[in-house]
Amino acid sequence: MDYLFIFHANLHYSGLPQDKMEFVIRKGYDALLDLFIQKYPDCHFCFEASGFTIQKMAELAPDVLDRYKQAFADGTCEFMGSPFAHSMLANFPFEDGLKSLLFSMETYQKHLGFTPVSAWNPECSWTSRIPEMFSKAGFKNLITDWESFLISTRPEVRAVEYDPDRTRKDGHHMPFYPVDPDDPTLHFPLKVSSKITGLMRSGRVCNDVLWYLMGQDQEARNVNSAFSMDKALRAIEHWTGKKKDGCLLLYADDAEYVGTTGYFFLKYYNQWRLFEHSPESVERLDNLLNTVGNLGKIITVTEAINKYPALDNIEVRYEDGMAWHRTFSDAWKATPWAKELDPHCMEIHRKLISLEKTVNSPTERELLKTAWFHLICAENSDGRWPPPPHKPGQWNIDYCWDNVHKAEDIVKKLTK
Template sequence: MNVYIFFHMNLMFSSVPESMRTELVRRCYTPLLDLAEEGCFPLGIEASGLTLELLHDCCPRWVSRLAGLVRDGACEFIGSGYAQIIGPLNPASVNMHNLRLGNSVYSSLLGVTPRLALVNEQAFSPGLVPLYRAAGYTGIIMEWENARQAHPHWEHHLQAAPQRVAGTRGESMDLLWNHSLPFQQFQRAVHDEVTPEEYLEGLRNRTGTDAALCLYGNDAEIFDFRPGRFCTEPELTGRSEWQTIRDLLCAVRALPGVRPVLPSQALKNTMPQRPALLHLESPAQPVPVKKQAKYNITRWGVTGVDDTGANTLCRRLARHFAACEGKNASDRPDSPAQSGHDSLWKELVYLCSSDFRTHIVPERWQAFRQRLLAFYETHMPHMPAGDALPATCTVPPQRVPAANRLLKLETPHTAITLNRNRGLAVQALRFGGVNTLPVAGTLALGTYDDMALGADFYSGHVTFEMPGEPKATDLVPVVPRITETARTIRVETQISRAPLLLHKSITLYKDTPRADIRYRFGAPLPAGSLRLGYITLTPQSYDRRTLRYATHNGGTEPEEHLLYGSSTDHGRAVSFLVSASCAAGMTEGTAEFGDARHGLRITLTGDSAAALCMVTYREASPSFFARIMFSLQEVDDTSRFGNGVRKVIPAPCFSFSITPYNR
């Protein structure tokens, strides 16, 4: 059995104050190089270009030492990019520059251009595959367990050897497995939670059954170093954990049938002649992530202190920089101005770092917030960071008789019916005239035989759930105001229902089939799950066998997922602490929802917050239930509210257009 091990280094570690970085190097990174130098076990070492730059600034000898070990073959360097960013949450332009700038740092400081990449936080999407290939990578490392969970039909033996991973446009690349359960067992042995004998006995049971096994593929910073992030962190025992690692690896090496190799050697030695071509994603899990279910994509998208605000400004900057690229001849790679061009992208990639979006200590958050806002205001002065707050609601809600509750608006291309007693929820949306079937709207109680779906399912509304509190919605009586211009018809209202204070508008266009929905929040919200922009499909208008959704998750091409036969619920809570289980990044600001013939295209407007996209689908007699929604805020263990914490955008705006697609 080929066994391999690699350590992930990240000097940007979210819960480590900058003042402790020198101690971290002394306690974690120097013993790691000592281990590689001794040669008792071949090691892989992965780090971002940013981590190497920071190390070069504070400990240049350490970087020189690593470069020498890599050159001599004592260890293998694995790449990841300039900064540790979550690929499926960032536009393709950011991901491309991240990989390019990372390779530049690797070449400059280590003299290598790695061919094997660790997917950051194991957050994968098929749109990343062509980007890794374009950057010169031939293989990636991804976790087996969560990918397998999304594909229970996979044969167990697939984890015993490398395979091939599929991208969006027919591309593929080598896939080396990281094994989450074995690496957590290794971690427990080092932390003295199980004995070395118990660990080795578990490993013996695998010997002879697996062609390749990753012993450990996670943080180097958790050994002999406790930043105090969790109350459950195991205490240091007084014995060096790096010595424990050394002893464990020597014991593993002595096991019969075990062959320690570098990660790239494991890839080469055990790759089948005909590897399976695997799709790691699925409709229910478009973005697989590492370890337990709490580590899903919402962790870096809509939780933390203000992931939504930070991601919103970063995406606006990315669009702006990408639009400017190529317009000026001085932007050619051989131009003297390229260094300035690179500095802008390098700063943006830095600001996209995942460590600003999780367990960040207060002083680092404050510094990050100021740096992001200053950078944004320098390059985007024409678009303020936050939207102006609406006036407070002065018109009291008035419920109207059921016969008069529906408000109908119509243009030559679009017809929409709104419910005045339900916060202008969309009763029916039609494109192509009033005589066409509605493509989305409200499904009334009794639509389904299943009691689990025994409710009204609206479109265009807002829901907000706080832990231990009743759900708040905007489904209340409102007094709408209608205005008409030569080009549009708009209906708007203000809603004040604690803790929601918002201005809501729906706009139809007379010259094109299009409906816009816009929400402006008037005050920051407390801890909770904020979902809005629901679009519930009307089943009679679609072919259930070709029903699908498509959006971008960090790549240049949209990723399509067929829903028929699946059970998909991205917004399902993981636990009382983690309010959602999955989402899609919607990184280019568009999503499609419908069947192979026709459906809806949702496009975020330029000033909209960077929401995550969530889909729900299930077979339900007599048809199916399908809806798409968007999240601006979720709750998990990284969420931080109150106590003087200042958000990037205190009260976000969310705005999108709905247009039809026909094929």
């Protein structure tokens, strides 16, 4: 059995102050890379970052970005891409999502010197055109959500794990159906479309690893409770299956939970503790890598897809609007901040689509491209999330509105 780790870096993270971004890069992303380079040079991992995040790394910590570029070049780490401004792709028009991916690709080419083939779809939100969107942007591989797939295709799972409340923030209140851990859709690549190959991530295992990294027990929900690696290892052993064939994604979640506490303690304990330094989480990852390395090889997404043939007898189908954690993208557009922002974004979108047919001069075309850029930034999910009783960081909200106003100003210039 081969194992995979994907660390999702997002400097748009709701509640992350701008003046703490460099801290997260150095105490989190750099510490993560250093651990693999110094202690696990034969283990390969994936680092995913939005165009915005790579841009900020180049601005605030170019030395760290240079170290990552070397790791990408020598194969220690596979870089994965995503939309420029971490948007919920299912909540906005196809054209906007494609533009966001293309702006990221431009940023990657500028700062990394290449464009990635593997992609991360924020919160795994889904519409039937998601594969086409990523394919048109130049991607070949895509991480997909196993729980959403099971709920969409297996009636017995749907009966237990489907929540008709499409605005609930997650499905943690529901039990899990006992799916066979040897189910091949968890362990082998699948053809999502003729041009996109998918690999499944599952909260059934990733969630236990996340809680372990934070040193917490999800069942106890007591911040003072001790949490050993045993539960995470039991989950890994269980979902490895008896056949021990194929691969298993052990962690596909926020990179900020290595080296910092990210949003964890506010999200789960209602404690206003955001992005505190957490060297203990690096130590826990160290212990986990040491143990998992004895169970099998640690490889990247592209290595897994190249090694294992994609299942050709499985229809990869999702209910439109589904997202990870057994919920829907509707939850992200149901917040007060989304309800205020989204009508403005849709109106700008309609006007930009119209202007695409009438704007001709190079200067105006460049202005139009800039307006699209501001629109996709205004669609950033972190200015809309989390839902009440919490709220997004004020900077995140202001960022979205600032980009709304900039896009509107350009539209006015182009329609005079």
